[in-house]
Amino acid sequence: MARRNAPKVLLINTAQRIGSVCLLALGAAAHAAAPTTALIEGGRFETVLPPTPDTKTTQVAPFRLDRALVSNADFARFVKATPQWRRDRVARLFADEQYLSHWASAAAPGADIARQPVTHVSWFAASAYCEARGQRLPRWYEWELAAAASETERDARANSEWRQRILDWYSTSARSKLPDAGASPANYYGVRDLHGVAWEWVEDVGGIFVSEDSRGQQDVSLQKFCGAGALDLEQKENFEMLMRVAMLSSMKPPYTSGSMGFRCAADAGAAP
Amino acid sequence: MRVATALLALLCMPVLAGDPSTSLYQLHEKLDAQDGRAIGLDVNRGQPTLITMFYASCPDTCPLIVETLRDIERNLDAAQRQQLRVLMVSFDTERDTPQALAALAETRHIDTSRWTLAHADEAAVRRIAAALNVQYRRMPNGTFSHSTQITVLGRNGEIAYQSVVLGHADTELLRALRAQ
Numbered sequence: 001m002a003r004r005n006a007p008k009v010l011l012i013n014t015a016q017r018i019g020s021v022c023l024l025a026l027g028a029a030a031h032a033a034a035p036t037t038a039l040i041e042g043g044r045f046e047t048v049l050p051p052t053p054d055t056k057t058t059q060v061a062p063f064r065l066d067r068a069l070v071s072n073a074d075f076a077r078f079v080k081a082t083p084q085w086r087r088d089r090v091a092r093l094f095a096d097e098q099y100l101s102h103w104a105s106a107a108a109p110g111a112d113i114a115r116q117p118v119t120h121v122s123w124f125a126a127s128a129y130c131e132a133r134g135q136r137l138p139r140w141y142e143w144e145l146a147a148a149a150s151e152t153e154r155d156a157r158a159n160s161e162w163r164q165r166i167l168d169w170y171s172t173s174a175r176s177k178l179p180d181a182g183a184s185p186a187n188y189y190g191v192r193d194l195h196g197v198a199w200e201w202v203e204d205v206g207g208i209f210v211s212e213d214s215r216g217q218q219d220v221s222l223q224k225f226c227g228a229g230a231l232d233l234e235q236k237e238n239f240e241m242l243m244r245v246a247m248l249s250s251m252k253p254p255y256t257s258g259s260m261g262f263r264c265a266a267d268a269g270a271a272p
Numbered sequence: 273m274r275v276a277t278a279l280l281a282l283l284c285m286p287v288l289a290g291d292p293s294t295s296l297y298q299l300h301e302k303l304d305a306q307d308g309r310a311i312g313l314d315v316n317r318g319q320p321t322l323i324t325m326f327y328a329s330c331p332d333t334c335p336l337i338v339e340t341l342r343d344i345e346r347n348l349d350a351a352q353r354q355q356l357r358v359l360m361v362s363f364d365t366e367r368d369t370p371q372a373l374a375a376l377a378e379t380r381h382i383d384t385s386r387w388t389l390a391h392a393d394e395a396a397v398r399r400i401a402a403a404l405n406v407q408y409r410r411m412p413n414g415t416f417s418h419s420t421q422i423t424v425l426g427r428n429g430e431i432a433y434q435s436v437v438l439g440h441a442d443t444e445l446l447r448a449l450r451a452q
Contacts, residue, residue, distance in 0.1 A: 051411065051412050052411065052412060052413075055412065091293045091294070091295075091298040092293035092294045093293065093294050093295065093296065093298045093299065093403055094298065094403075123402060124399070124402065127398075127399070131395075136395075203398070204398075204409065205402075206398070206401050206402055206406070206407045206408060206409075207407065207408060207409030207410075207417075208407075208409075252405055253402035253403070253405070
C-alpha cells in the first residue's frame with residue numbers, strides 16, 4: 001500500500017511546487033523559489049484573550065507564518081523520516097488512538113487525501129513536525145493577528161461582510177470533505193486557510209484559559225474566561241475567535257480531531 | 273532450541289526494553305538539577321516519584337506545594353519515605369537557574385538527596401507541562417499563571433495518579449503512592 005502510494009504523493013508535491021512557483025513568477029520575479037512562509041510585521045494588537053483583566057492589547061513581535069496548512073503529503077514525509085511518529089509506533093503519551101486514523105496505511109495517507117490539510121494530529125506531533133523544520137507552532141496571539149486580515153485589509157475585524165463570511169463557515173455543519181491545503185484565497189499577508197478550513201494547534205495551547213489564581217483553576221478559569229469573553233462580545237468577529245479559543249482549550253496535547261490541523265511559524269529572523 | 277530462544281528473546285526485546293507507551297519517560301528532555309547535574313525526567317527511574325511544576329519566586333502557591341509534598345512524606349512509613357523521590361520542574365526558564373534553585377533548596381531546608389529541583393529550556397518546559405497536562409502562561413509582569421498538580425509516577429514513569437489537592441496530603445494520592 002505504502003509503496004504504491006508513494007510515487008503519487010511525490011507527483012502531487014512536484015505539481016504543487018511547480019504551481020506555486022508559477023504563481024509567484026507572475027507576482028514577483030525577485031524570488032527563485034516560492035517562500036512557504038509569509039513575513040508578518042506584528043505590532044500592538046487587540047486580542048480576544050486579554051493577557052490580564054486590565055490589558056486589552058498585546059505586543060506581537062515580527063514573525064513568519066506558513067502560507068498554507070500542512071498537508072497529509074507533507075506530514076507523510078515527516079513520518080517517513082521520523083518513524084517514531086507513525087501511528088503504529090507513536091507513544092500513547094504523545095497521541096491518542098485516533099492519531100492519523102484516517103490514513104490508508106501507517107506510512108501513507110492515500111492519494112485521495114494527500115493534498116488535504118493533515119488532521120488527526122496531536123499537539124506533540126505538530127510541534128515535532130515544525131521543530132524538524134527548524135520552526136515552531138504559531139503562538140495564539142500570532143495566529144489571531146494573522147487571522148484578523150481579510151484579502152485586502154490588515155485588520156478586517158470591523159468589516160461586517162467579511163465577518164459574516166467567516167461566521168457562515170461555522171454554521172455549515174456537514175462539511176464532508178476538507179478542501180486542499182492552500183486552496184483558499186490568500187489574505188493581506190499572503191496567508192491561506194486561516195478561516196473556513198480547519199481548527200489549528202498553537203504553541204501555547206496550554207496557556208489558554210488560565211486564570212490568575214491557580215487554585216481550583218480548572219473550572220474557575222473557564223467560567224472566568226467565558227465571563228470576560230461574553231463582555232467582549234460587542235463585535236461579532238470575536239465570536240469566531242472565542243470559538244477557536246474554546247476549541248483549543250478543550251484539546252489536551254495528546255488529543256487529535258478530524259477537524260484539527262496545524263501550520264508552522266518562526267521568529268522573523270529565521271530563513272523563509 | 274537455541275535458535276528458538278534467541279528468536280523469542282528478539283521478539284520480546286522491544287517490549288522488555290521500552291517504557292510503557294504512556295510513561296512520562298517517553299519524553300526525553302534535558303534538565304539541569306540544582307547542583308548543576310544534567311538529568312532527564314527519568315532521573316528517579318526505578319523509584320516511585322512525585323513530580324510537580326512550580327517557580328521559585330511564586331509568592332503563594334509554591335511554598336504551599338513544598339508543604340503539601342512534605343505532608344505527603346509525613347504520611348508514609350519510614351521505608352516508603354526512604355524510597356520516595358521528588359522532582360520539581362520550574363516554569364521560570366530565565367530566573368530559576370540551578371544556582372537559584374540551590375538557594376531555594378537551602379532556604380526551604382529541602383533534602384536534595386531525595387528531592388531534585390530542575391531547570392529546563394522553554395521548549396522542554398512546554399512539552400513537560402503538556403505531558404503532565406499542566407496549564408501555564410507567563411504573565412506580562414514576569415509571574416506565571418499556572419495550574420498546580422502533583423503527579424505520582426510509578427517506577428517506570430507511568431502516571432499513576434494526579435492530584436490538585438494542596439495544603440495537605442490527598443488520601444487518594446497516598447493510596448496510589450503506597451501501591452507503587
